[in-house]
Amino acid sequence: MRGRRSGIWGLLCIFLMAGLGIALHIYDMMSPGRVLTIYCWDSTFKDILAKYYPAYNPETEMLGDVEVHWVILPNDNSVYQRNLDKALFDNDKANSNDSVDMFLVEADCVRKYTDNDYVAMDIESLGIAEPELSGQFAYTWQLARDGNGHIRGITWQATPGVMIYRRDIAR
Numbered sequence: 001m002r003g004r005r006s007g008i009w010g011l012l013c014i015f016l017m018a019g020l021g022i023a024l025h026i027y028d029m030m031s032p033g034r035v036l037t038i039y040c041w042d043s044t045f046k047d048i049l050a051k052y053y054p055a056y057n058p059e060t061e062m063l064g065d066v067e068v069h070w071v072i073l074p075n076d077n078s079v080y081q082r083n084l085d086k087a088l089f090d091n092d093k094a095n096s097n098d099s100v101d102m103f104l105v106e107a108d109c110v111r112k113y114t115d116n117d118y119v120a121m122d123i124e125s126l127g128i129a130e131p132e133l134s135g136q137f138a139y140t141w142q143l144a145r146d147g148n149g150h151i152r153g154i155t156w157q158a159t160p161g162v163m164i165y166r167r168d169i170a171r
Contacts, residue, residue, distance in 0.1 A: 034066050034067070034096065034097065035066070035067045035068075035069050035096075035097040035098075036063060036066050036067070036068050036069065036101050036102065037069045037071060037097075037098070037099065037100055037101050037102070038068060038069070038070055038071070038101065038102045038103065038104075039071045039072075039073070039080075039083075039084050039087065039100055039102070039103035039104065040070065040071070040072050040073075040103075040104050041072070041073060041074065041075035041080040041104070042072065042074075042075070043070075043072055045104060045156065046058075046070055046072070048156070056068065071083075071087075071100075081105075081109065084100070084103055084105070087100045088100055088103075088119050091118075092118075107143060110143050110144055110153065113152070113153070114144050114145065114146045114152040114153060115146050115147055120146075120152035120153060121152065122146075122150040122151065122152060123150075123151045123152065123153075123154060124150070124151075128154070130151060133151070133154065136154075136155065136158070137158050137160065139158075140155040140158050141153075141154070141155070
């Protein structure tokens, strides 16, 4: 059952989920010369990694001695989603340097990935304990729980909403 453990152990960052902390845990687990493949729909996460994570060199696209391969596809007309789904489906057949290690998805489709053992792993299997998420909005990690209560994704961004209205107009 090569697919579950070989290329998928880093495969979880769900719904705009990726947290710089998860990049550190995945990096620590990788052997030198390995390729870390990250799927995104724009360069936002890549830019944040370059700005705030000192071990990542954006010029060489290296995270220490691990090469980072960015697969950035547009989100228009579901291009990103379709390509990500195909890559995840083929992940068992891919060699470890071509497999999807980390990916971002929007909140609308989190469950599609968190409820699938072959796509998103429990964060504890990456060495991340739930108490480490105590500073995050609870809804972000509750959304990424599978049916058994295991957290299978970490957010790097949250955009809580608010409704403001004027009482005199609302009447």
